[in-house]
Amino acid sequence: MQAFHKKYPGVDFRIKESSTFEILELVKAGVVEIGIIRTPFNQDIFENISLSDEPMMAGALDFFWNNETEYIDLKGLEGKPLLIYNRYANNIEEACRKAGFEPRVICRIDDTRTMLKWASDGMGIAMIPRDMISLVPDLNLHFREIKEESLVTRVIIIWKKNHYLSTPARHFLEVFRG
Numbered sequence: 001m002q003a004f005h006k007k008y009p010g011v012d013f014r015i016k017e018s019s020t021f022e023i024l025e026l027v028k029a030g031v032v033e034i035g036i037i038r039t040p041f042n043q044d045i046f047e048n049i050s051l052s053d054e055p056m057m058a059g060a061l062d063f064f065w066n067n068e069t070e071y072i073d074l075k076g077l078e079g080k081p082l083l084i085y086n087r088y089a090n091n092i093e094e095a096c097r098k099a100g101f102e103p104r105v106i107c108r109i110d111d112t113r114t115m116l117k118w119a120s121d122g123m124g125i126a127m128i129p130r131d132m133i134s135l136v137p138d139l140n141l142h143f144r145e146i147k148e149e150s151l152v153t154r155v156i157i158i159w160k161k162n163h164y165l166s167t168p169a170r171h172f173l174e175v176f177r178g
Helices: 002-007 020-028 086-098 112-120 167-177
Strands: 035-038 046-054 056-060 081-085 104-109 125-129 142-146 153-160
Touching: 002 167, 020 035, 020 046, 020 153, 046 167, 056 112, 081 086, 081 112, 086 104, 104 112, 112 125, 153 167
Parallel strands: 081 104, 081 125
Antiparallel strands: 035 153, 046 153, 056 125, 056 142
């Protein structure tokens, strides 16, 4: 964003923060030209540029961790109380079942900050993408990267396929294409 702003200082931004599902609908309807979302999503009607891969992290107070290092196998979460961001619940539950256990999900939630706060209160283990762990600073949570490729998410830029884009929108995409 800073690189685009530097190159095109006369272009003003209008940013609307919403869920991935809402952003997909806004782009699909033509209300906004470009969206920045996180995978997974239905790619049939959108073009995209991938920005970064974010592994899923498990964050909790120390007493939840035995001797695990900075990484944890999904199986290491078996029987532990999980706080799951609603957007990833189906993926996480499916991955746990493939690993051979039924996850103990004590809460599905749409607010990452609340989930992190509850984890810091000892309620359970928050499962979130790596780039979200600093949303609430100083919670004394200890994070482990979950070694499970199917849970890695990507931050991507999307726009509607075969749809006219304004000059600023085209220039914005060029900055990210390198």
